[in-house]
Amino acid sequence: MIVNWYRYSSPISFYPLAGRLARVFGVLAVVFTLAGLYIGLIVAPTDATQGDAYRIIFLHVPTAWMAMFIYLVMAFWSALALGFNTRLSAMMAQALAPTGALMAALALWSGAFWGRPTWGTYWAWDARMTSTLILLFLYLGIIALRNAIDDPRRADRACALLALVGAVNVPIIYFSVQWWNTLHQGSSISLTAAPKMAMTMLEGLLVMTAGVWSYCIAVTLARVRAIIVERERGAGWVASLIAPQGAR
Amino acid sequence: MSPTAVPQPDAASVSAAFAWALGRDLRIALRSKAELGVQLMFYVIVVSLFPLASSPSREVLATLGPGVLWTAALLASLLSLPRLFAADFGDGTLEQIALSPRPLPALVSGKMAAHWLTTGLPVAVLAPLLGEQYAMDGTELWILAAALLLGTPILSLLGAIGATLTLGARGGGSLLALLVLPLYAPVLIFGAGAVDAVRSGLSAGPQLSLLAAGLLLALVGTPFAVAAAVRIALD
Numbered sequence: 147m148i149v150n151w152y153r154y155s156s157p158i159s160f161y162p163l164a165g166r167l168a169r170v171f172g173v174l175a176v177v178f179t180l181a182g183l184y185i186g187l188i189v190a191p192t193d194a195t196q197g198d199a200y201r202i203i204f205l206h207v208p209t210a211w212m213a214m215f216i217y218l219v220m221a222f223w224s225a226l227a228l229g230f231n232t233r234l235s236a237m238m239a240q241a242l243a244p245t246g247a248l249m250a251a252l253a254l255w256s257g258a259f260w261g262r263p264t265w266g267t268y269w270a271w272d273a274r275m276t277s278t279l280i281l282l283f284l285y286l287g288i289i290a291l292r293n294a295i296d297d298p299r300r301a302d303r304a305c306a307l308l309a310l311v312g313a314v315n316v317p318i319i320y321f322s323v324q325w326w327n328t329l330h331q332g333s334s335i336s337l338t339a340a341p342k343m344a345m346t347m348l349e350g351l352l353v354m355t356a357g358v359w360s361y362c363i364a365v366t367l368a369r370v371r372a373i374i375v376e377r378e379r380g381a382g383w384v385a386s387l388i389a390p391q392g393a394r
Numbered sequence: 395m396s397p398t399a400v401p402q403p404d405a406a407s408v409s410a411a412f413a414w415a416l417g418r419d420l421r422i423a424l425r426s427k428a429e430l431g432v433q434l435m436f437y438v439i440v441v442s443l444f445p446l447a448s449s450p451s452r453e454v455l456a457t458l459g460p461g462v463l464w465t466a467a468l469l470a471s472l473l474s475l476p477r478l479f480a481a482d483f484g485d486g487t488l489e490q491i492a493l494s495p496r497p498l499p500a501l502v503s504g505k506m507a508a509h510w511l512t513t514g515l516p517v518a519v520l521a522p523l524l525g526e527q528y529a530m531d532g533t534e535l536w537i538l539a540a541a542l543l544l545g546t547p548i549l550s551l552l553g554a555i556g557a558t559l560t561l562g563a564r565g566g567g568s569l570l571a572l573l574v575l576p577l578y579a580p581v582l583i584f585g586a587g588a589v590d591a592v593r594s595g596l597s598a599g600p601q602l603s604l605l606a607a608g609l610l611l612a613l614v615g616t617p618f619a620v621a622a623a624v625r626i627a628l629d
Contacts, residue, residue, distance in 0.1 A: 228622075280576045280579055283572070283575070283576040284576050286572060287572045287573045287576065290565065290569055290572050290573075291559060291560070291563065291569065291573060294560070294563035294564045294565045294569050295562070295563045295564075296564075297629070299629070300626060300627075300629050303626045303629070304559045304563075304623070304626050304627075307555075307559065307619065307622055307623055307626065308555075308556075308559055308573065310619075311552075311555055311577070311619055312577070314615070315577050315580070318580050318608070319576070319577075319579055319580055322579065322580035322583045322584060322604075323579070323580075323583065325583070326583040326587060
């Protein structure tokens with residue numbers, strides 16, 4: 147069966163699809179997260195060196211991965227938005243930014259609470275923490291630029307360009323921070339030499355990643371629906387969509 | 395947009411466009427010398443505040459020095475960015491520039507070059523003098539100047555993208571800082587790292603090479619990004 151993808155580049159046909167997908171991924175997110183938390187908090191054994199504090203990685207690692215991955219996805223939709231001038235691609239990029247910022251903030255937050263018992267400090271200028279912090283700034287910059295421009299179409303293209311410039315910079319920032327870190331700090335604080343993970347821990351991590359990923363997809367699709375309705379409120383199909391409630 | 399086909403830009407029209415924009419912006423800058431002086435004074439004052447905030451001891455200042463001189467250079471570049479396009483955007487000149495048949499990337503490159511010559515270059519020349527205040531010696535001062543000469547053009551180039559994107563947007567300066575400063579991070583790391591490397595007896599070669607590589611990348615990429623951003627701003 148050949149799917150006509152172009153059909154879904156129009157908000158009117160994407161809106162109901164996004165609703166269905168958001169529900170599916172919302173359910174998946176709940177199922178995976180509950181299973182992941184069960185494996186992570188109950189099945190997985192206590193770590194020999196870190197005690198029970200390590201269990202925060204079941205939230206920390208998936209959010210850190212998602213923070214980076216969502217930036218790539220956002221840059222992809224931004225490139226489509228600039229290249230083909232499609233409204234929906236820009237709306238997808240717009241819908242992804244807050245979730246990406248949330249993931250970066252959660253990764254930093256959970257990392258701080260893992261660092262306190264393990265490293266003895268909430269914040270160390272570790273390479274990954276520093277680059278995640280800069281990634282959070284990039285997300286916030288894109289959101290702020292969006293809010294500062296009144297014309298949504300202009301905001302679309304400005305944010306898309308900024309996201310692409312940021313995407314070129316993210317690897318440079320990442321490697322420069324890593325290099326800076328190795329020059330300035332001993333490798334005493336390093337996770338790269340972490341002991342081998344127990345199989346159940348890895349399982350829990352992967353299941354939680356599936357849960358967080360599904361959550362991101364569900365929330366982004368729900369948000370893109372809200373954006374579509376807000377932006378297309380002048381269009382007839384949106385008017386008929388909201389008419390039953392609005393008429394009374 | 396226009397029904398007539400625009401001729402493909404050749405080398406002559408590219409360099410003519412670059413030279414025209416460079417000459418125009420330099421002329422404007424040199425006719426308001428006071429403004430340039432104020433920007434330079436900003437750099438001097440920020441750099442002079444750090445010893446007051448920490449300690450006048452030579453060891454502390456030697457540790458802080460490269461970071462302070464570079465952070466202040468970032469802030470000075472940031473403060474001068476609105477000058478790049480805001481006035482031309484406000485009085486409609488930018489629209490005329492974008493409408494001209496000359497290639498827009500070359501025109502904005504000329505403006506960015508003028509911006510660097512009037513802001514980045516003076517900072518790079520002045521920094522070794524201020525380095526004296528931070529207990530730097532001969533080689534370190536040379537490396538500081540070399541790193542700033544390679545790094546400040548990157549600041550002007552990357553900053554130009556942010557300056558164009560925020561044209562006509564609310565929030566002005568602080569929004570610009572939020573967009574641009576994270577992108578400046580690698581320049582800061584390599585720039586301040588060059589002086590640190592010399593101080594700890596290593597070669598500054600890797601840092602300077604990486605700065606030069608970054609400069610080349612920015613030189614190739616940003617004119618097109620800024621031209622695209624100008625078209626977005628004029629939509």
